[in-house]
Amino acid sequence: MTDHIQTTHVGSLPRSAEVTELIFAHERGEPVDAARFDAVLTEAVDACVARxxxxxxxxVSxxxxxKISYATYIKDRITGFDGDSExxxxxxxxxxxxxxxxxxxxGGTPTYRRPCCVGPIAPKTLAPLDEDLTRFDAAIAAHRPAGSFMNAASPGVIALFQPDxxxxxxDAYLEALAxxxxxxxxxxxxAGHVLQLDSPDLGLGRHMMYKDRSDDDYLVLIARHVxxxxxxxxxxxxxxxxxxxxxxxxxxxxxxDIEMRTILPVLMTAKPQGLLFETSNPRHQHDWQAFRDLAALIPDDxxxxxxxxxxxxxxxxxxxxxxxxxxxxxxxxGRERVIAGTDCGFSTFAGFGAVDPEIVYAKLATLAEGAARASERLWRAA
Structure with missing residues (x-):
């Protein structure tokens, strides 16, 4: 990041009707032709990266x-999950x-199975990940983006949506998940990609899994998540x-929503060098002030x-x-330590997204245009 503000997003993008149909068929346990599934997903990933x-x-991602969702997909990759939860x-x-x-x-609330932890948790198979990586690598080779990342669920968000x-x-549940x-x-x-850990448990968790606790309790609990x-x-x-x-x-x-100012000290103790967070929706547009006022807590890297x-x-x-x-x-x-992103994913759940698929890409294009404007001014002023 030495000559311009780079652009990225949180990860999920709109899936086609065919992709959604296949994912939900698999979720229901229906027979799905493996060759068709791979061909459709390969084409979808290629088109997604190209756009x-x-x-x-x-x-890019x-x-x-x-994935049917960013957290429940793990039931196919680790043991111990079955059934559904309220x-x-x-x-x-x-x-x-x-x-x-x-x-x-x-229809504003997506419906899909959220399995519970019903047994010992352990790695089951990396085959689905290997398939994801193969498709992604082929698309990257074809379209040559500047860089790439791949999403994975954090232990805390798995615990948020899939109760023990x-x-x-x-503590034992989180440790086993990790x-x-x-x-x-x-x-x-x-495989050469940046790993993105999706961790809404550190924000959303306050008014979901820990909504009956005090803020002080919450900070102790999410410190354990971190x-x-x-x-x-x-x-x-x-x-x-x-x-x-x-x-x-x-x-x-x-x-x-708990204030960014309240949780920022805990977030700064997390190992990942990059932090993605909301600042565009009406509830969080002021959060830049928390970073300004607590700048001394932000590690130099x-x-x-x-x-x-x-x-x-x-x-x-x-x-x-x-x-x-x-x-x-x-x-x-400093300009070298900022990447322009999005508040969250545009298709957090397969077949569900508040933003029209074509408008998603229009928003990504204006993201890039805005980053170019900022880059011109920031580097011109240097």
Whole structure:
């Protein structure tokens, strides 16, 4: 990052109807032709990478094409998960039951199985990851982006959505998850990609899994999440890892979101060198001030990847707004330590996304244009 602000996003991108059909058929346990599945997914990943490059995105992903969601996919890769679990809505939606009901009745809430931990957790197979890597590598070779990353679920977010029915201890559950996921983390980095750990448990967890606890309790609990995550990354260089933190990728009141200012000291103890976080939606546009006021806590090598594009609305941000958001963070840590990102993924669950697929790529294009404007001004001023 010596001559321009690089661009990236959080990971998931819209899947086609055919891809979604195949993923849900597999989820239901229906027979799926392996050759067709691979061919459709290979084509989808290739098209996804091609469009990211065409939009001007520097650091691309495979769009998480083969995953039904960013957390529950792990049941096919590690042991100990089965069945389903009851849904617990976030506290902000519970406060507005009429809106919660409207979301559910309008299809605003995705439906898919969230298995519980019902037995010992251990690595099962890396075959699905190997398939993801093969498709992604082929697309990268064809379209030659500047860089690449691949998503993986953090131990904390797995625990957030898939409750423990076996260990009886949150510490034991998190530790088992971390050890079981470690081979996936290390394999992604060994394959030459930056590893992105999706960790909304550090933000969203406050008004979901720990909504009956105090803020002080919450900070102690998520410090443990970070400690376990750091241990799982013990064989991975910090500069090959980034971590995404958010408060839930949904349109809603979000008035129960814990402040970035409150959790930032804990986030700065995490090993990943890159931090992706929300700053574009109305609830978090002020969060740049937390980074400014607590700048002394930010390690000198930490790279900030603020979301300068919202992921829950069909507004296409003006590139000047994007540029200004980037410049706010460049003024805090320096232009070389800022990458322009998105608030969250655009298709967190297969077949579900608030933003029209074509508008997704229009938003990525304006992200790149805004980063170019910011780059011109930041380097011209140097």
């Amino acid at each position: 990211q490059v065409a939009c001007g995105i520097d650091l 495979d769009g998480e094409m083969a 849904r617990t809505p976030p506290a902000d939606l519970e406060a507005f039951p009429s809106f919660l009901k409207r979301q559910a009745s309008s 029915r076996h260990y009886g201890s949150q 050890e079981a996921m470690r081979p996936e983390y290390e394999a992604i980095v060994a 400690e376990v995550l750091n241990h799982a990354l013990r064989n991975v260089p910090a500069e090959r890892v980034r971590m995404h933190v958010c408060w839930g990728n949904y349109e809603g009141p979000h008035h129960c 930490r790279v900030l990847i603020p979301g300068v594009i919202d992921s829950t609305t069909n507004f296409v941000e003006h590139p000047e707004v994007v540029a200004q958001r980037i410049e706010q963070f460049a003024a805090i840590v």
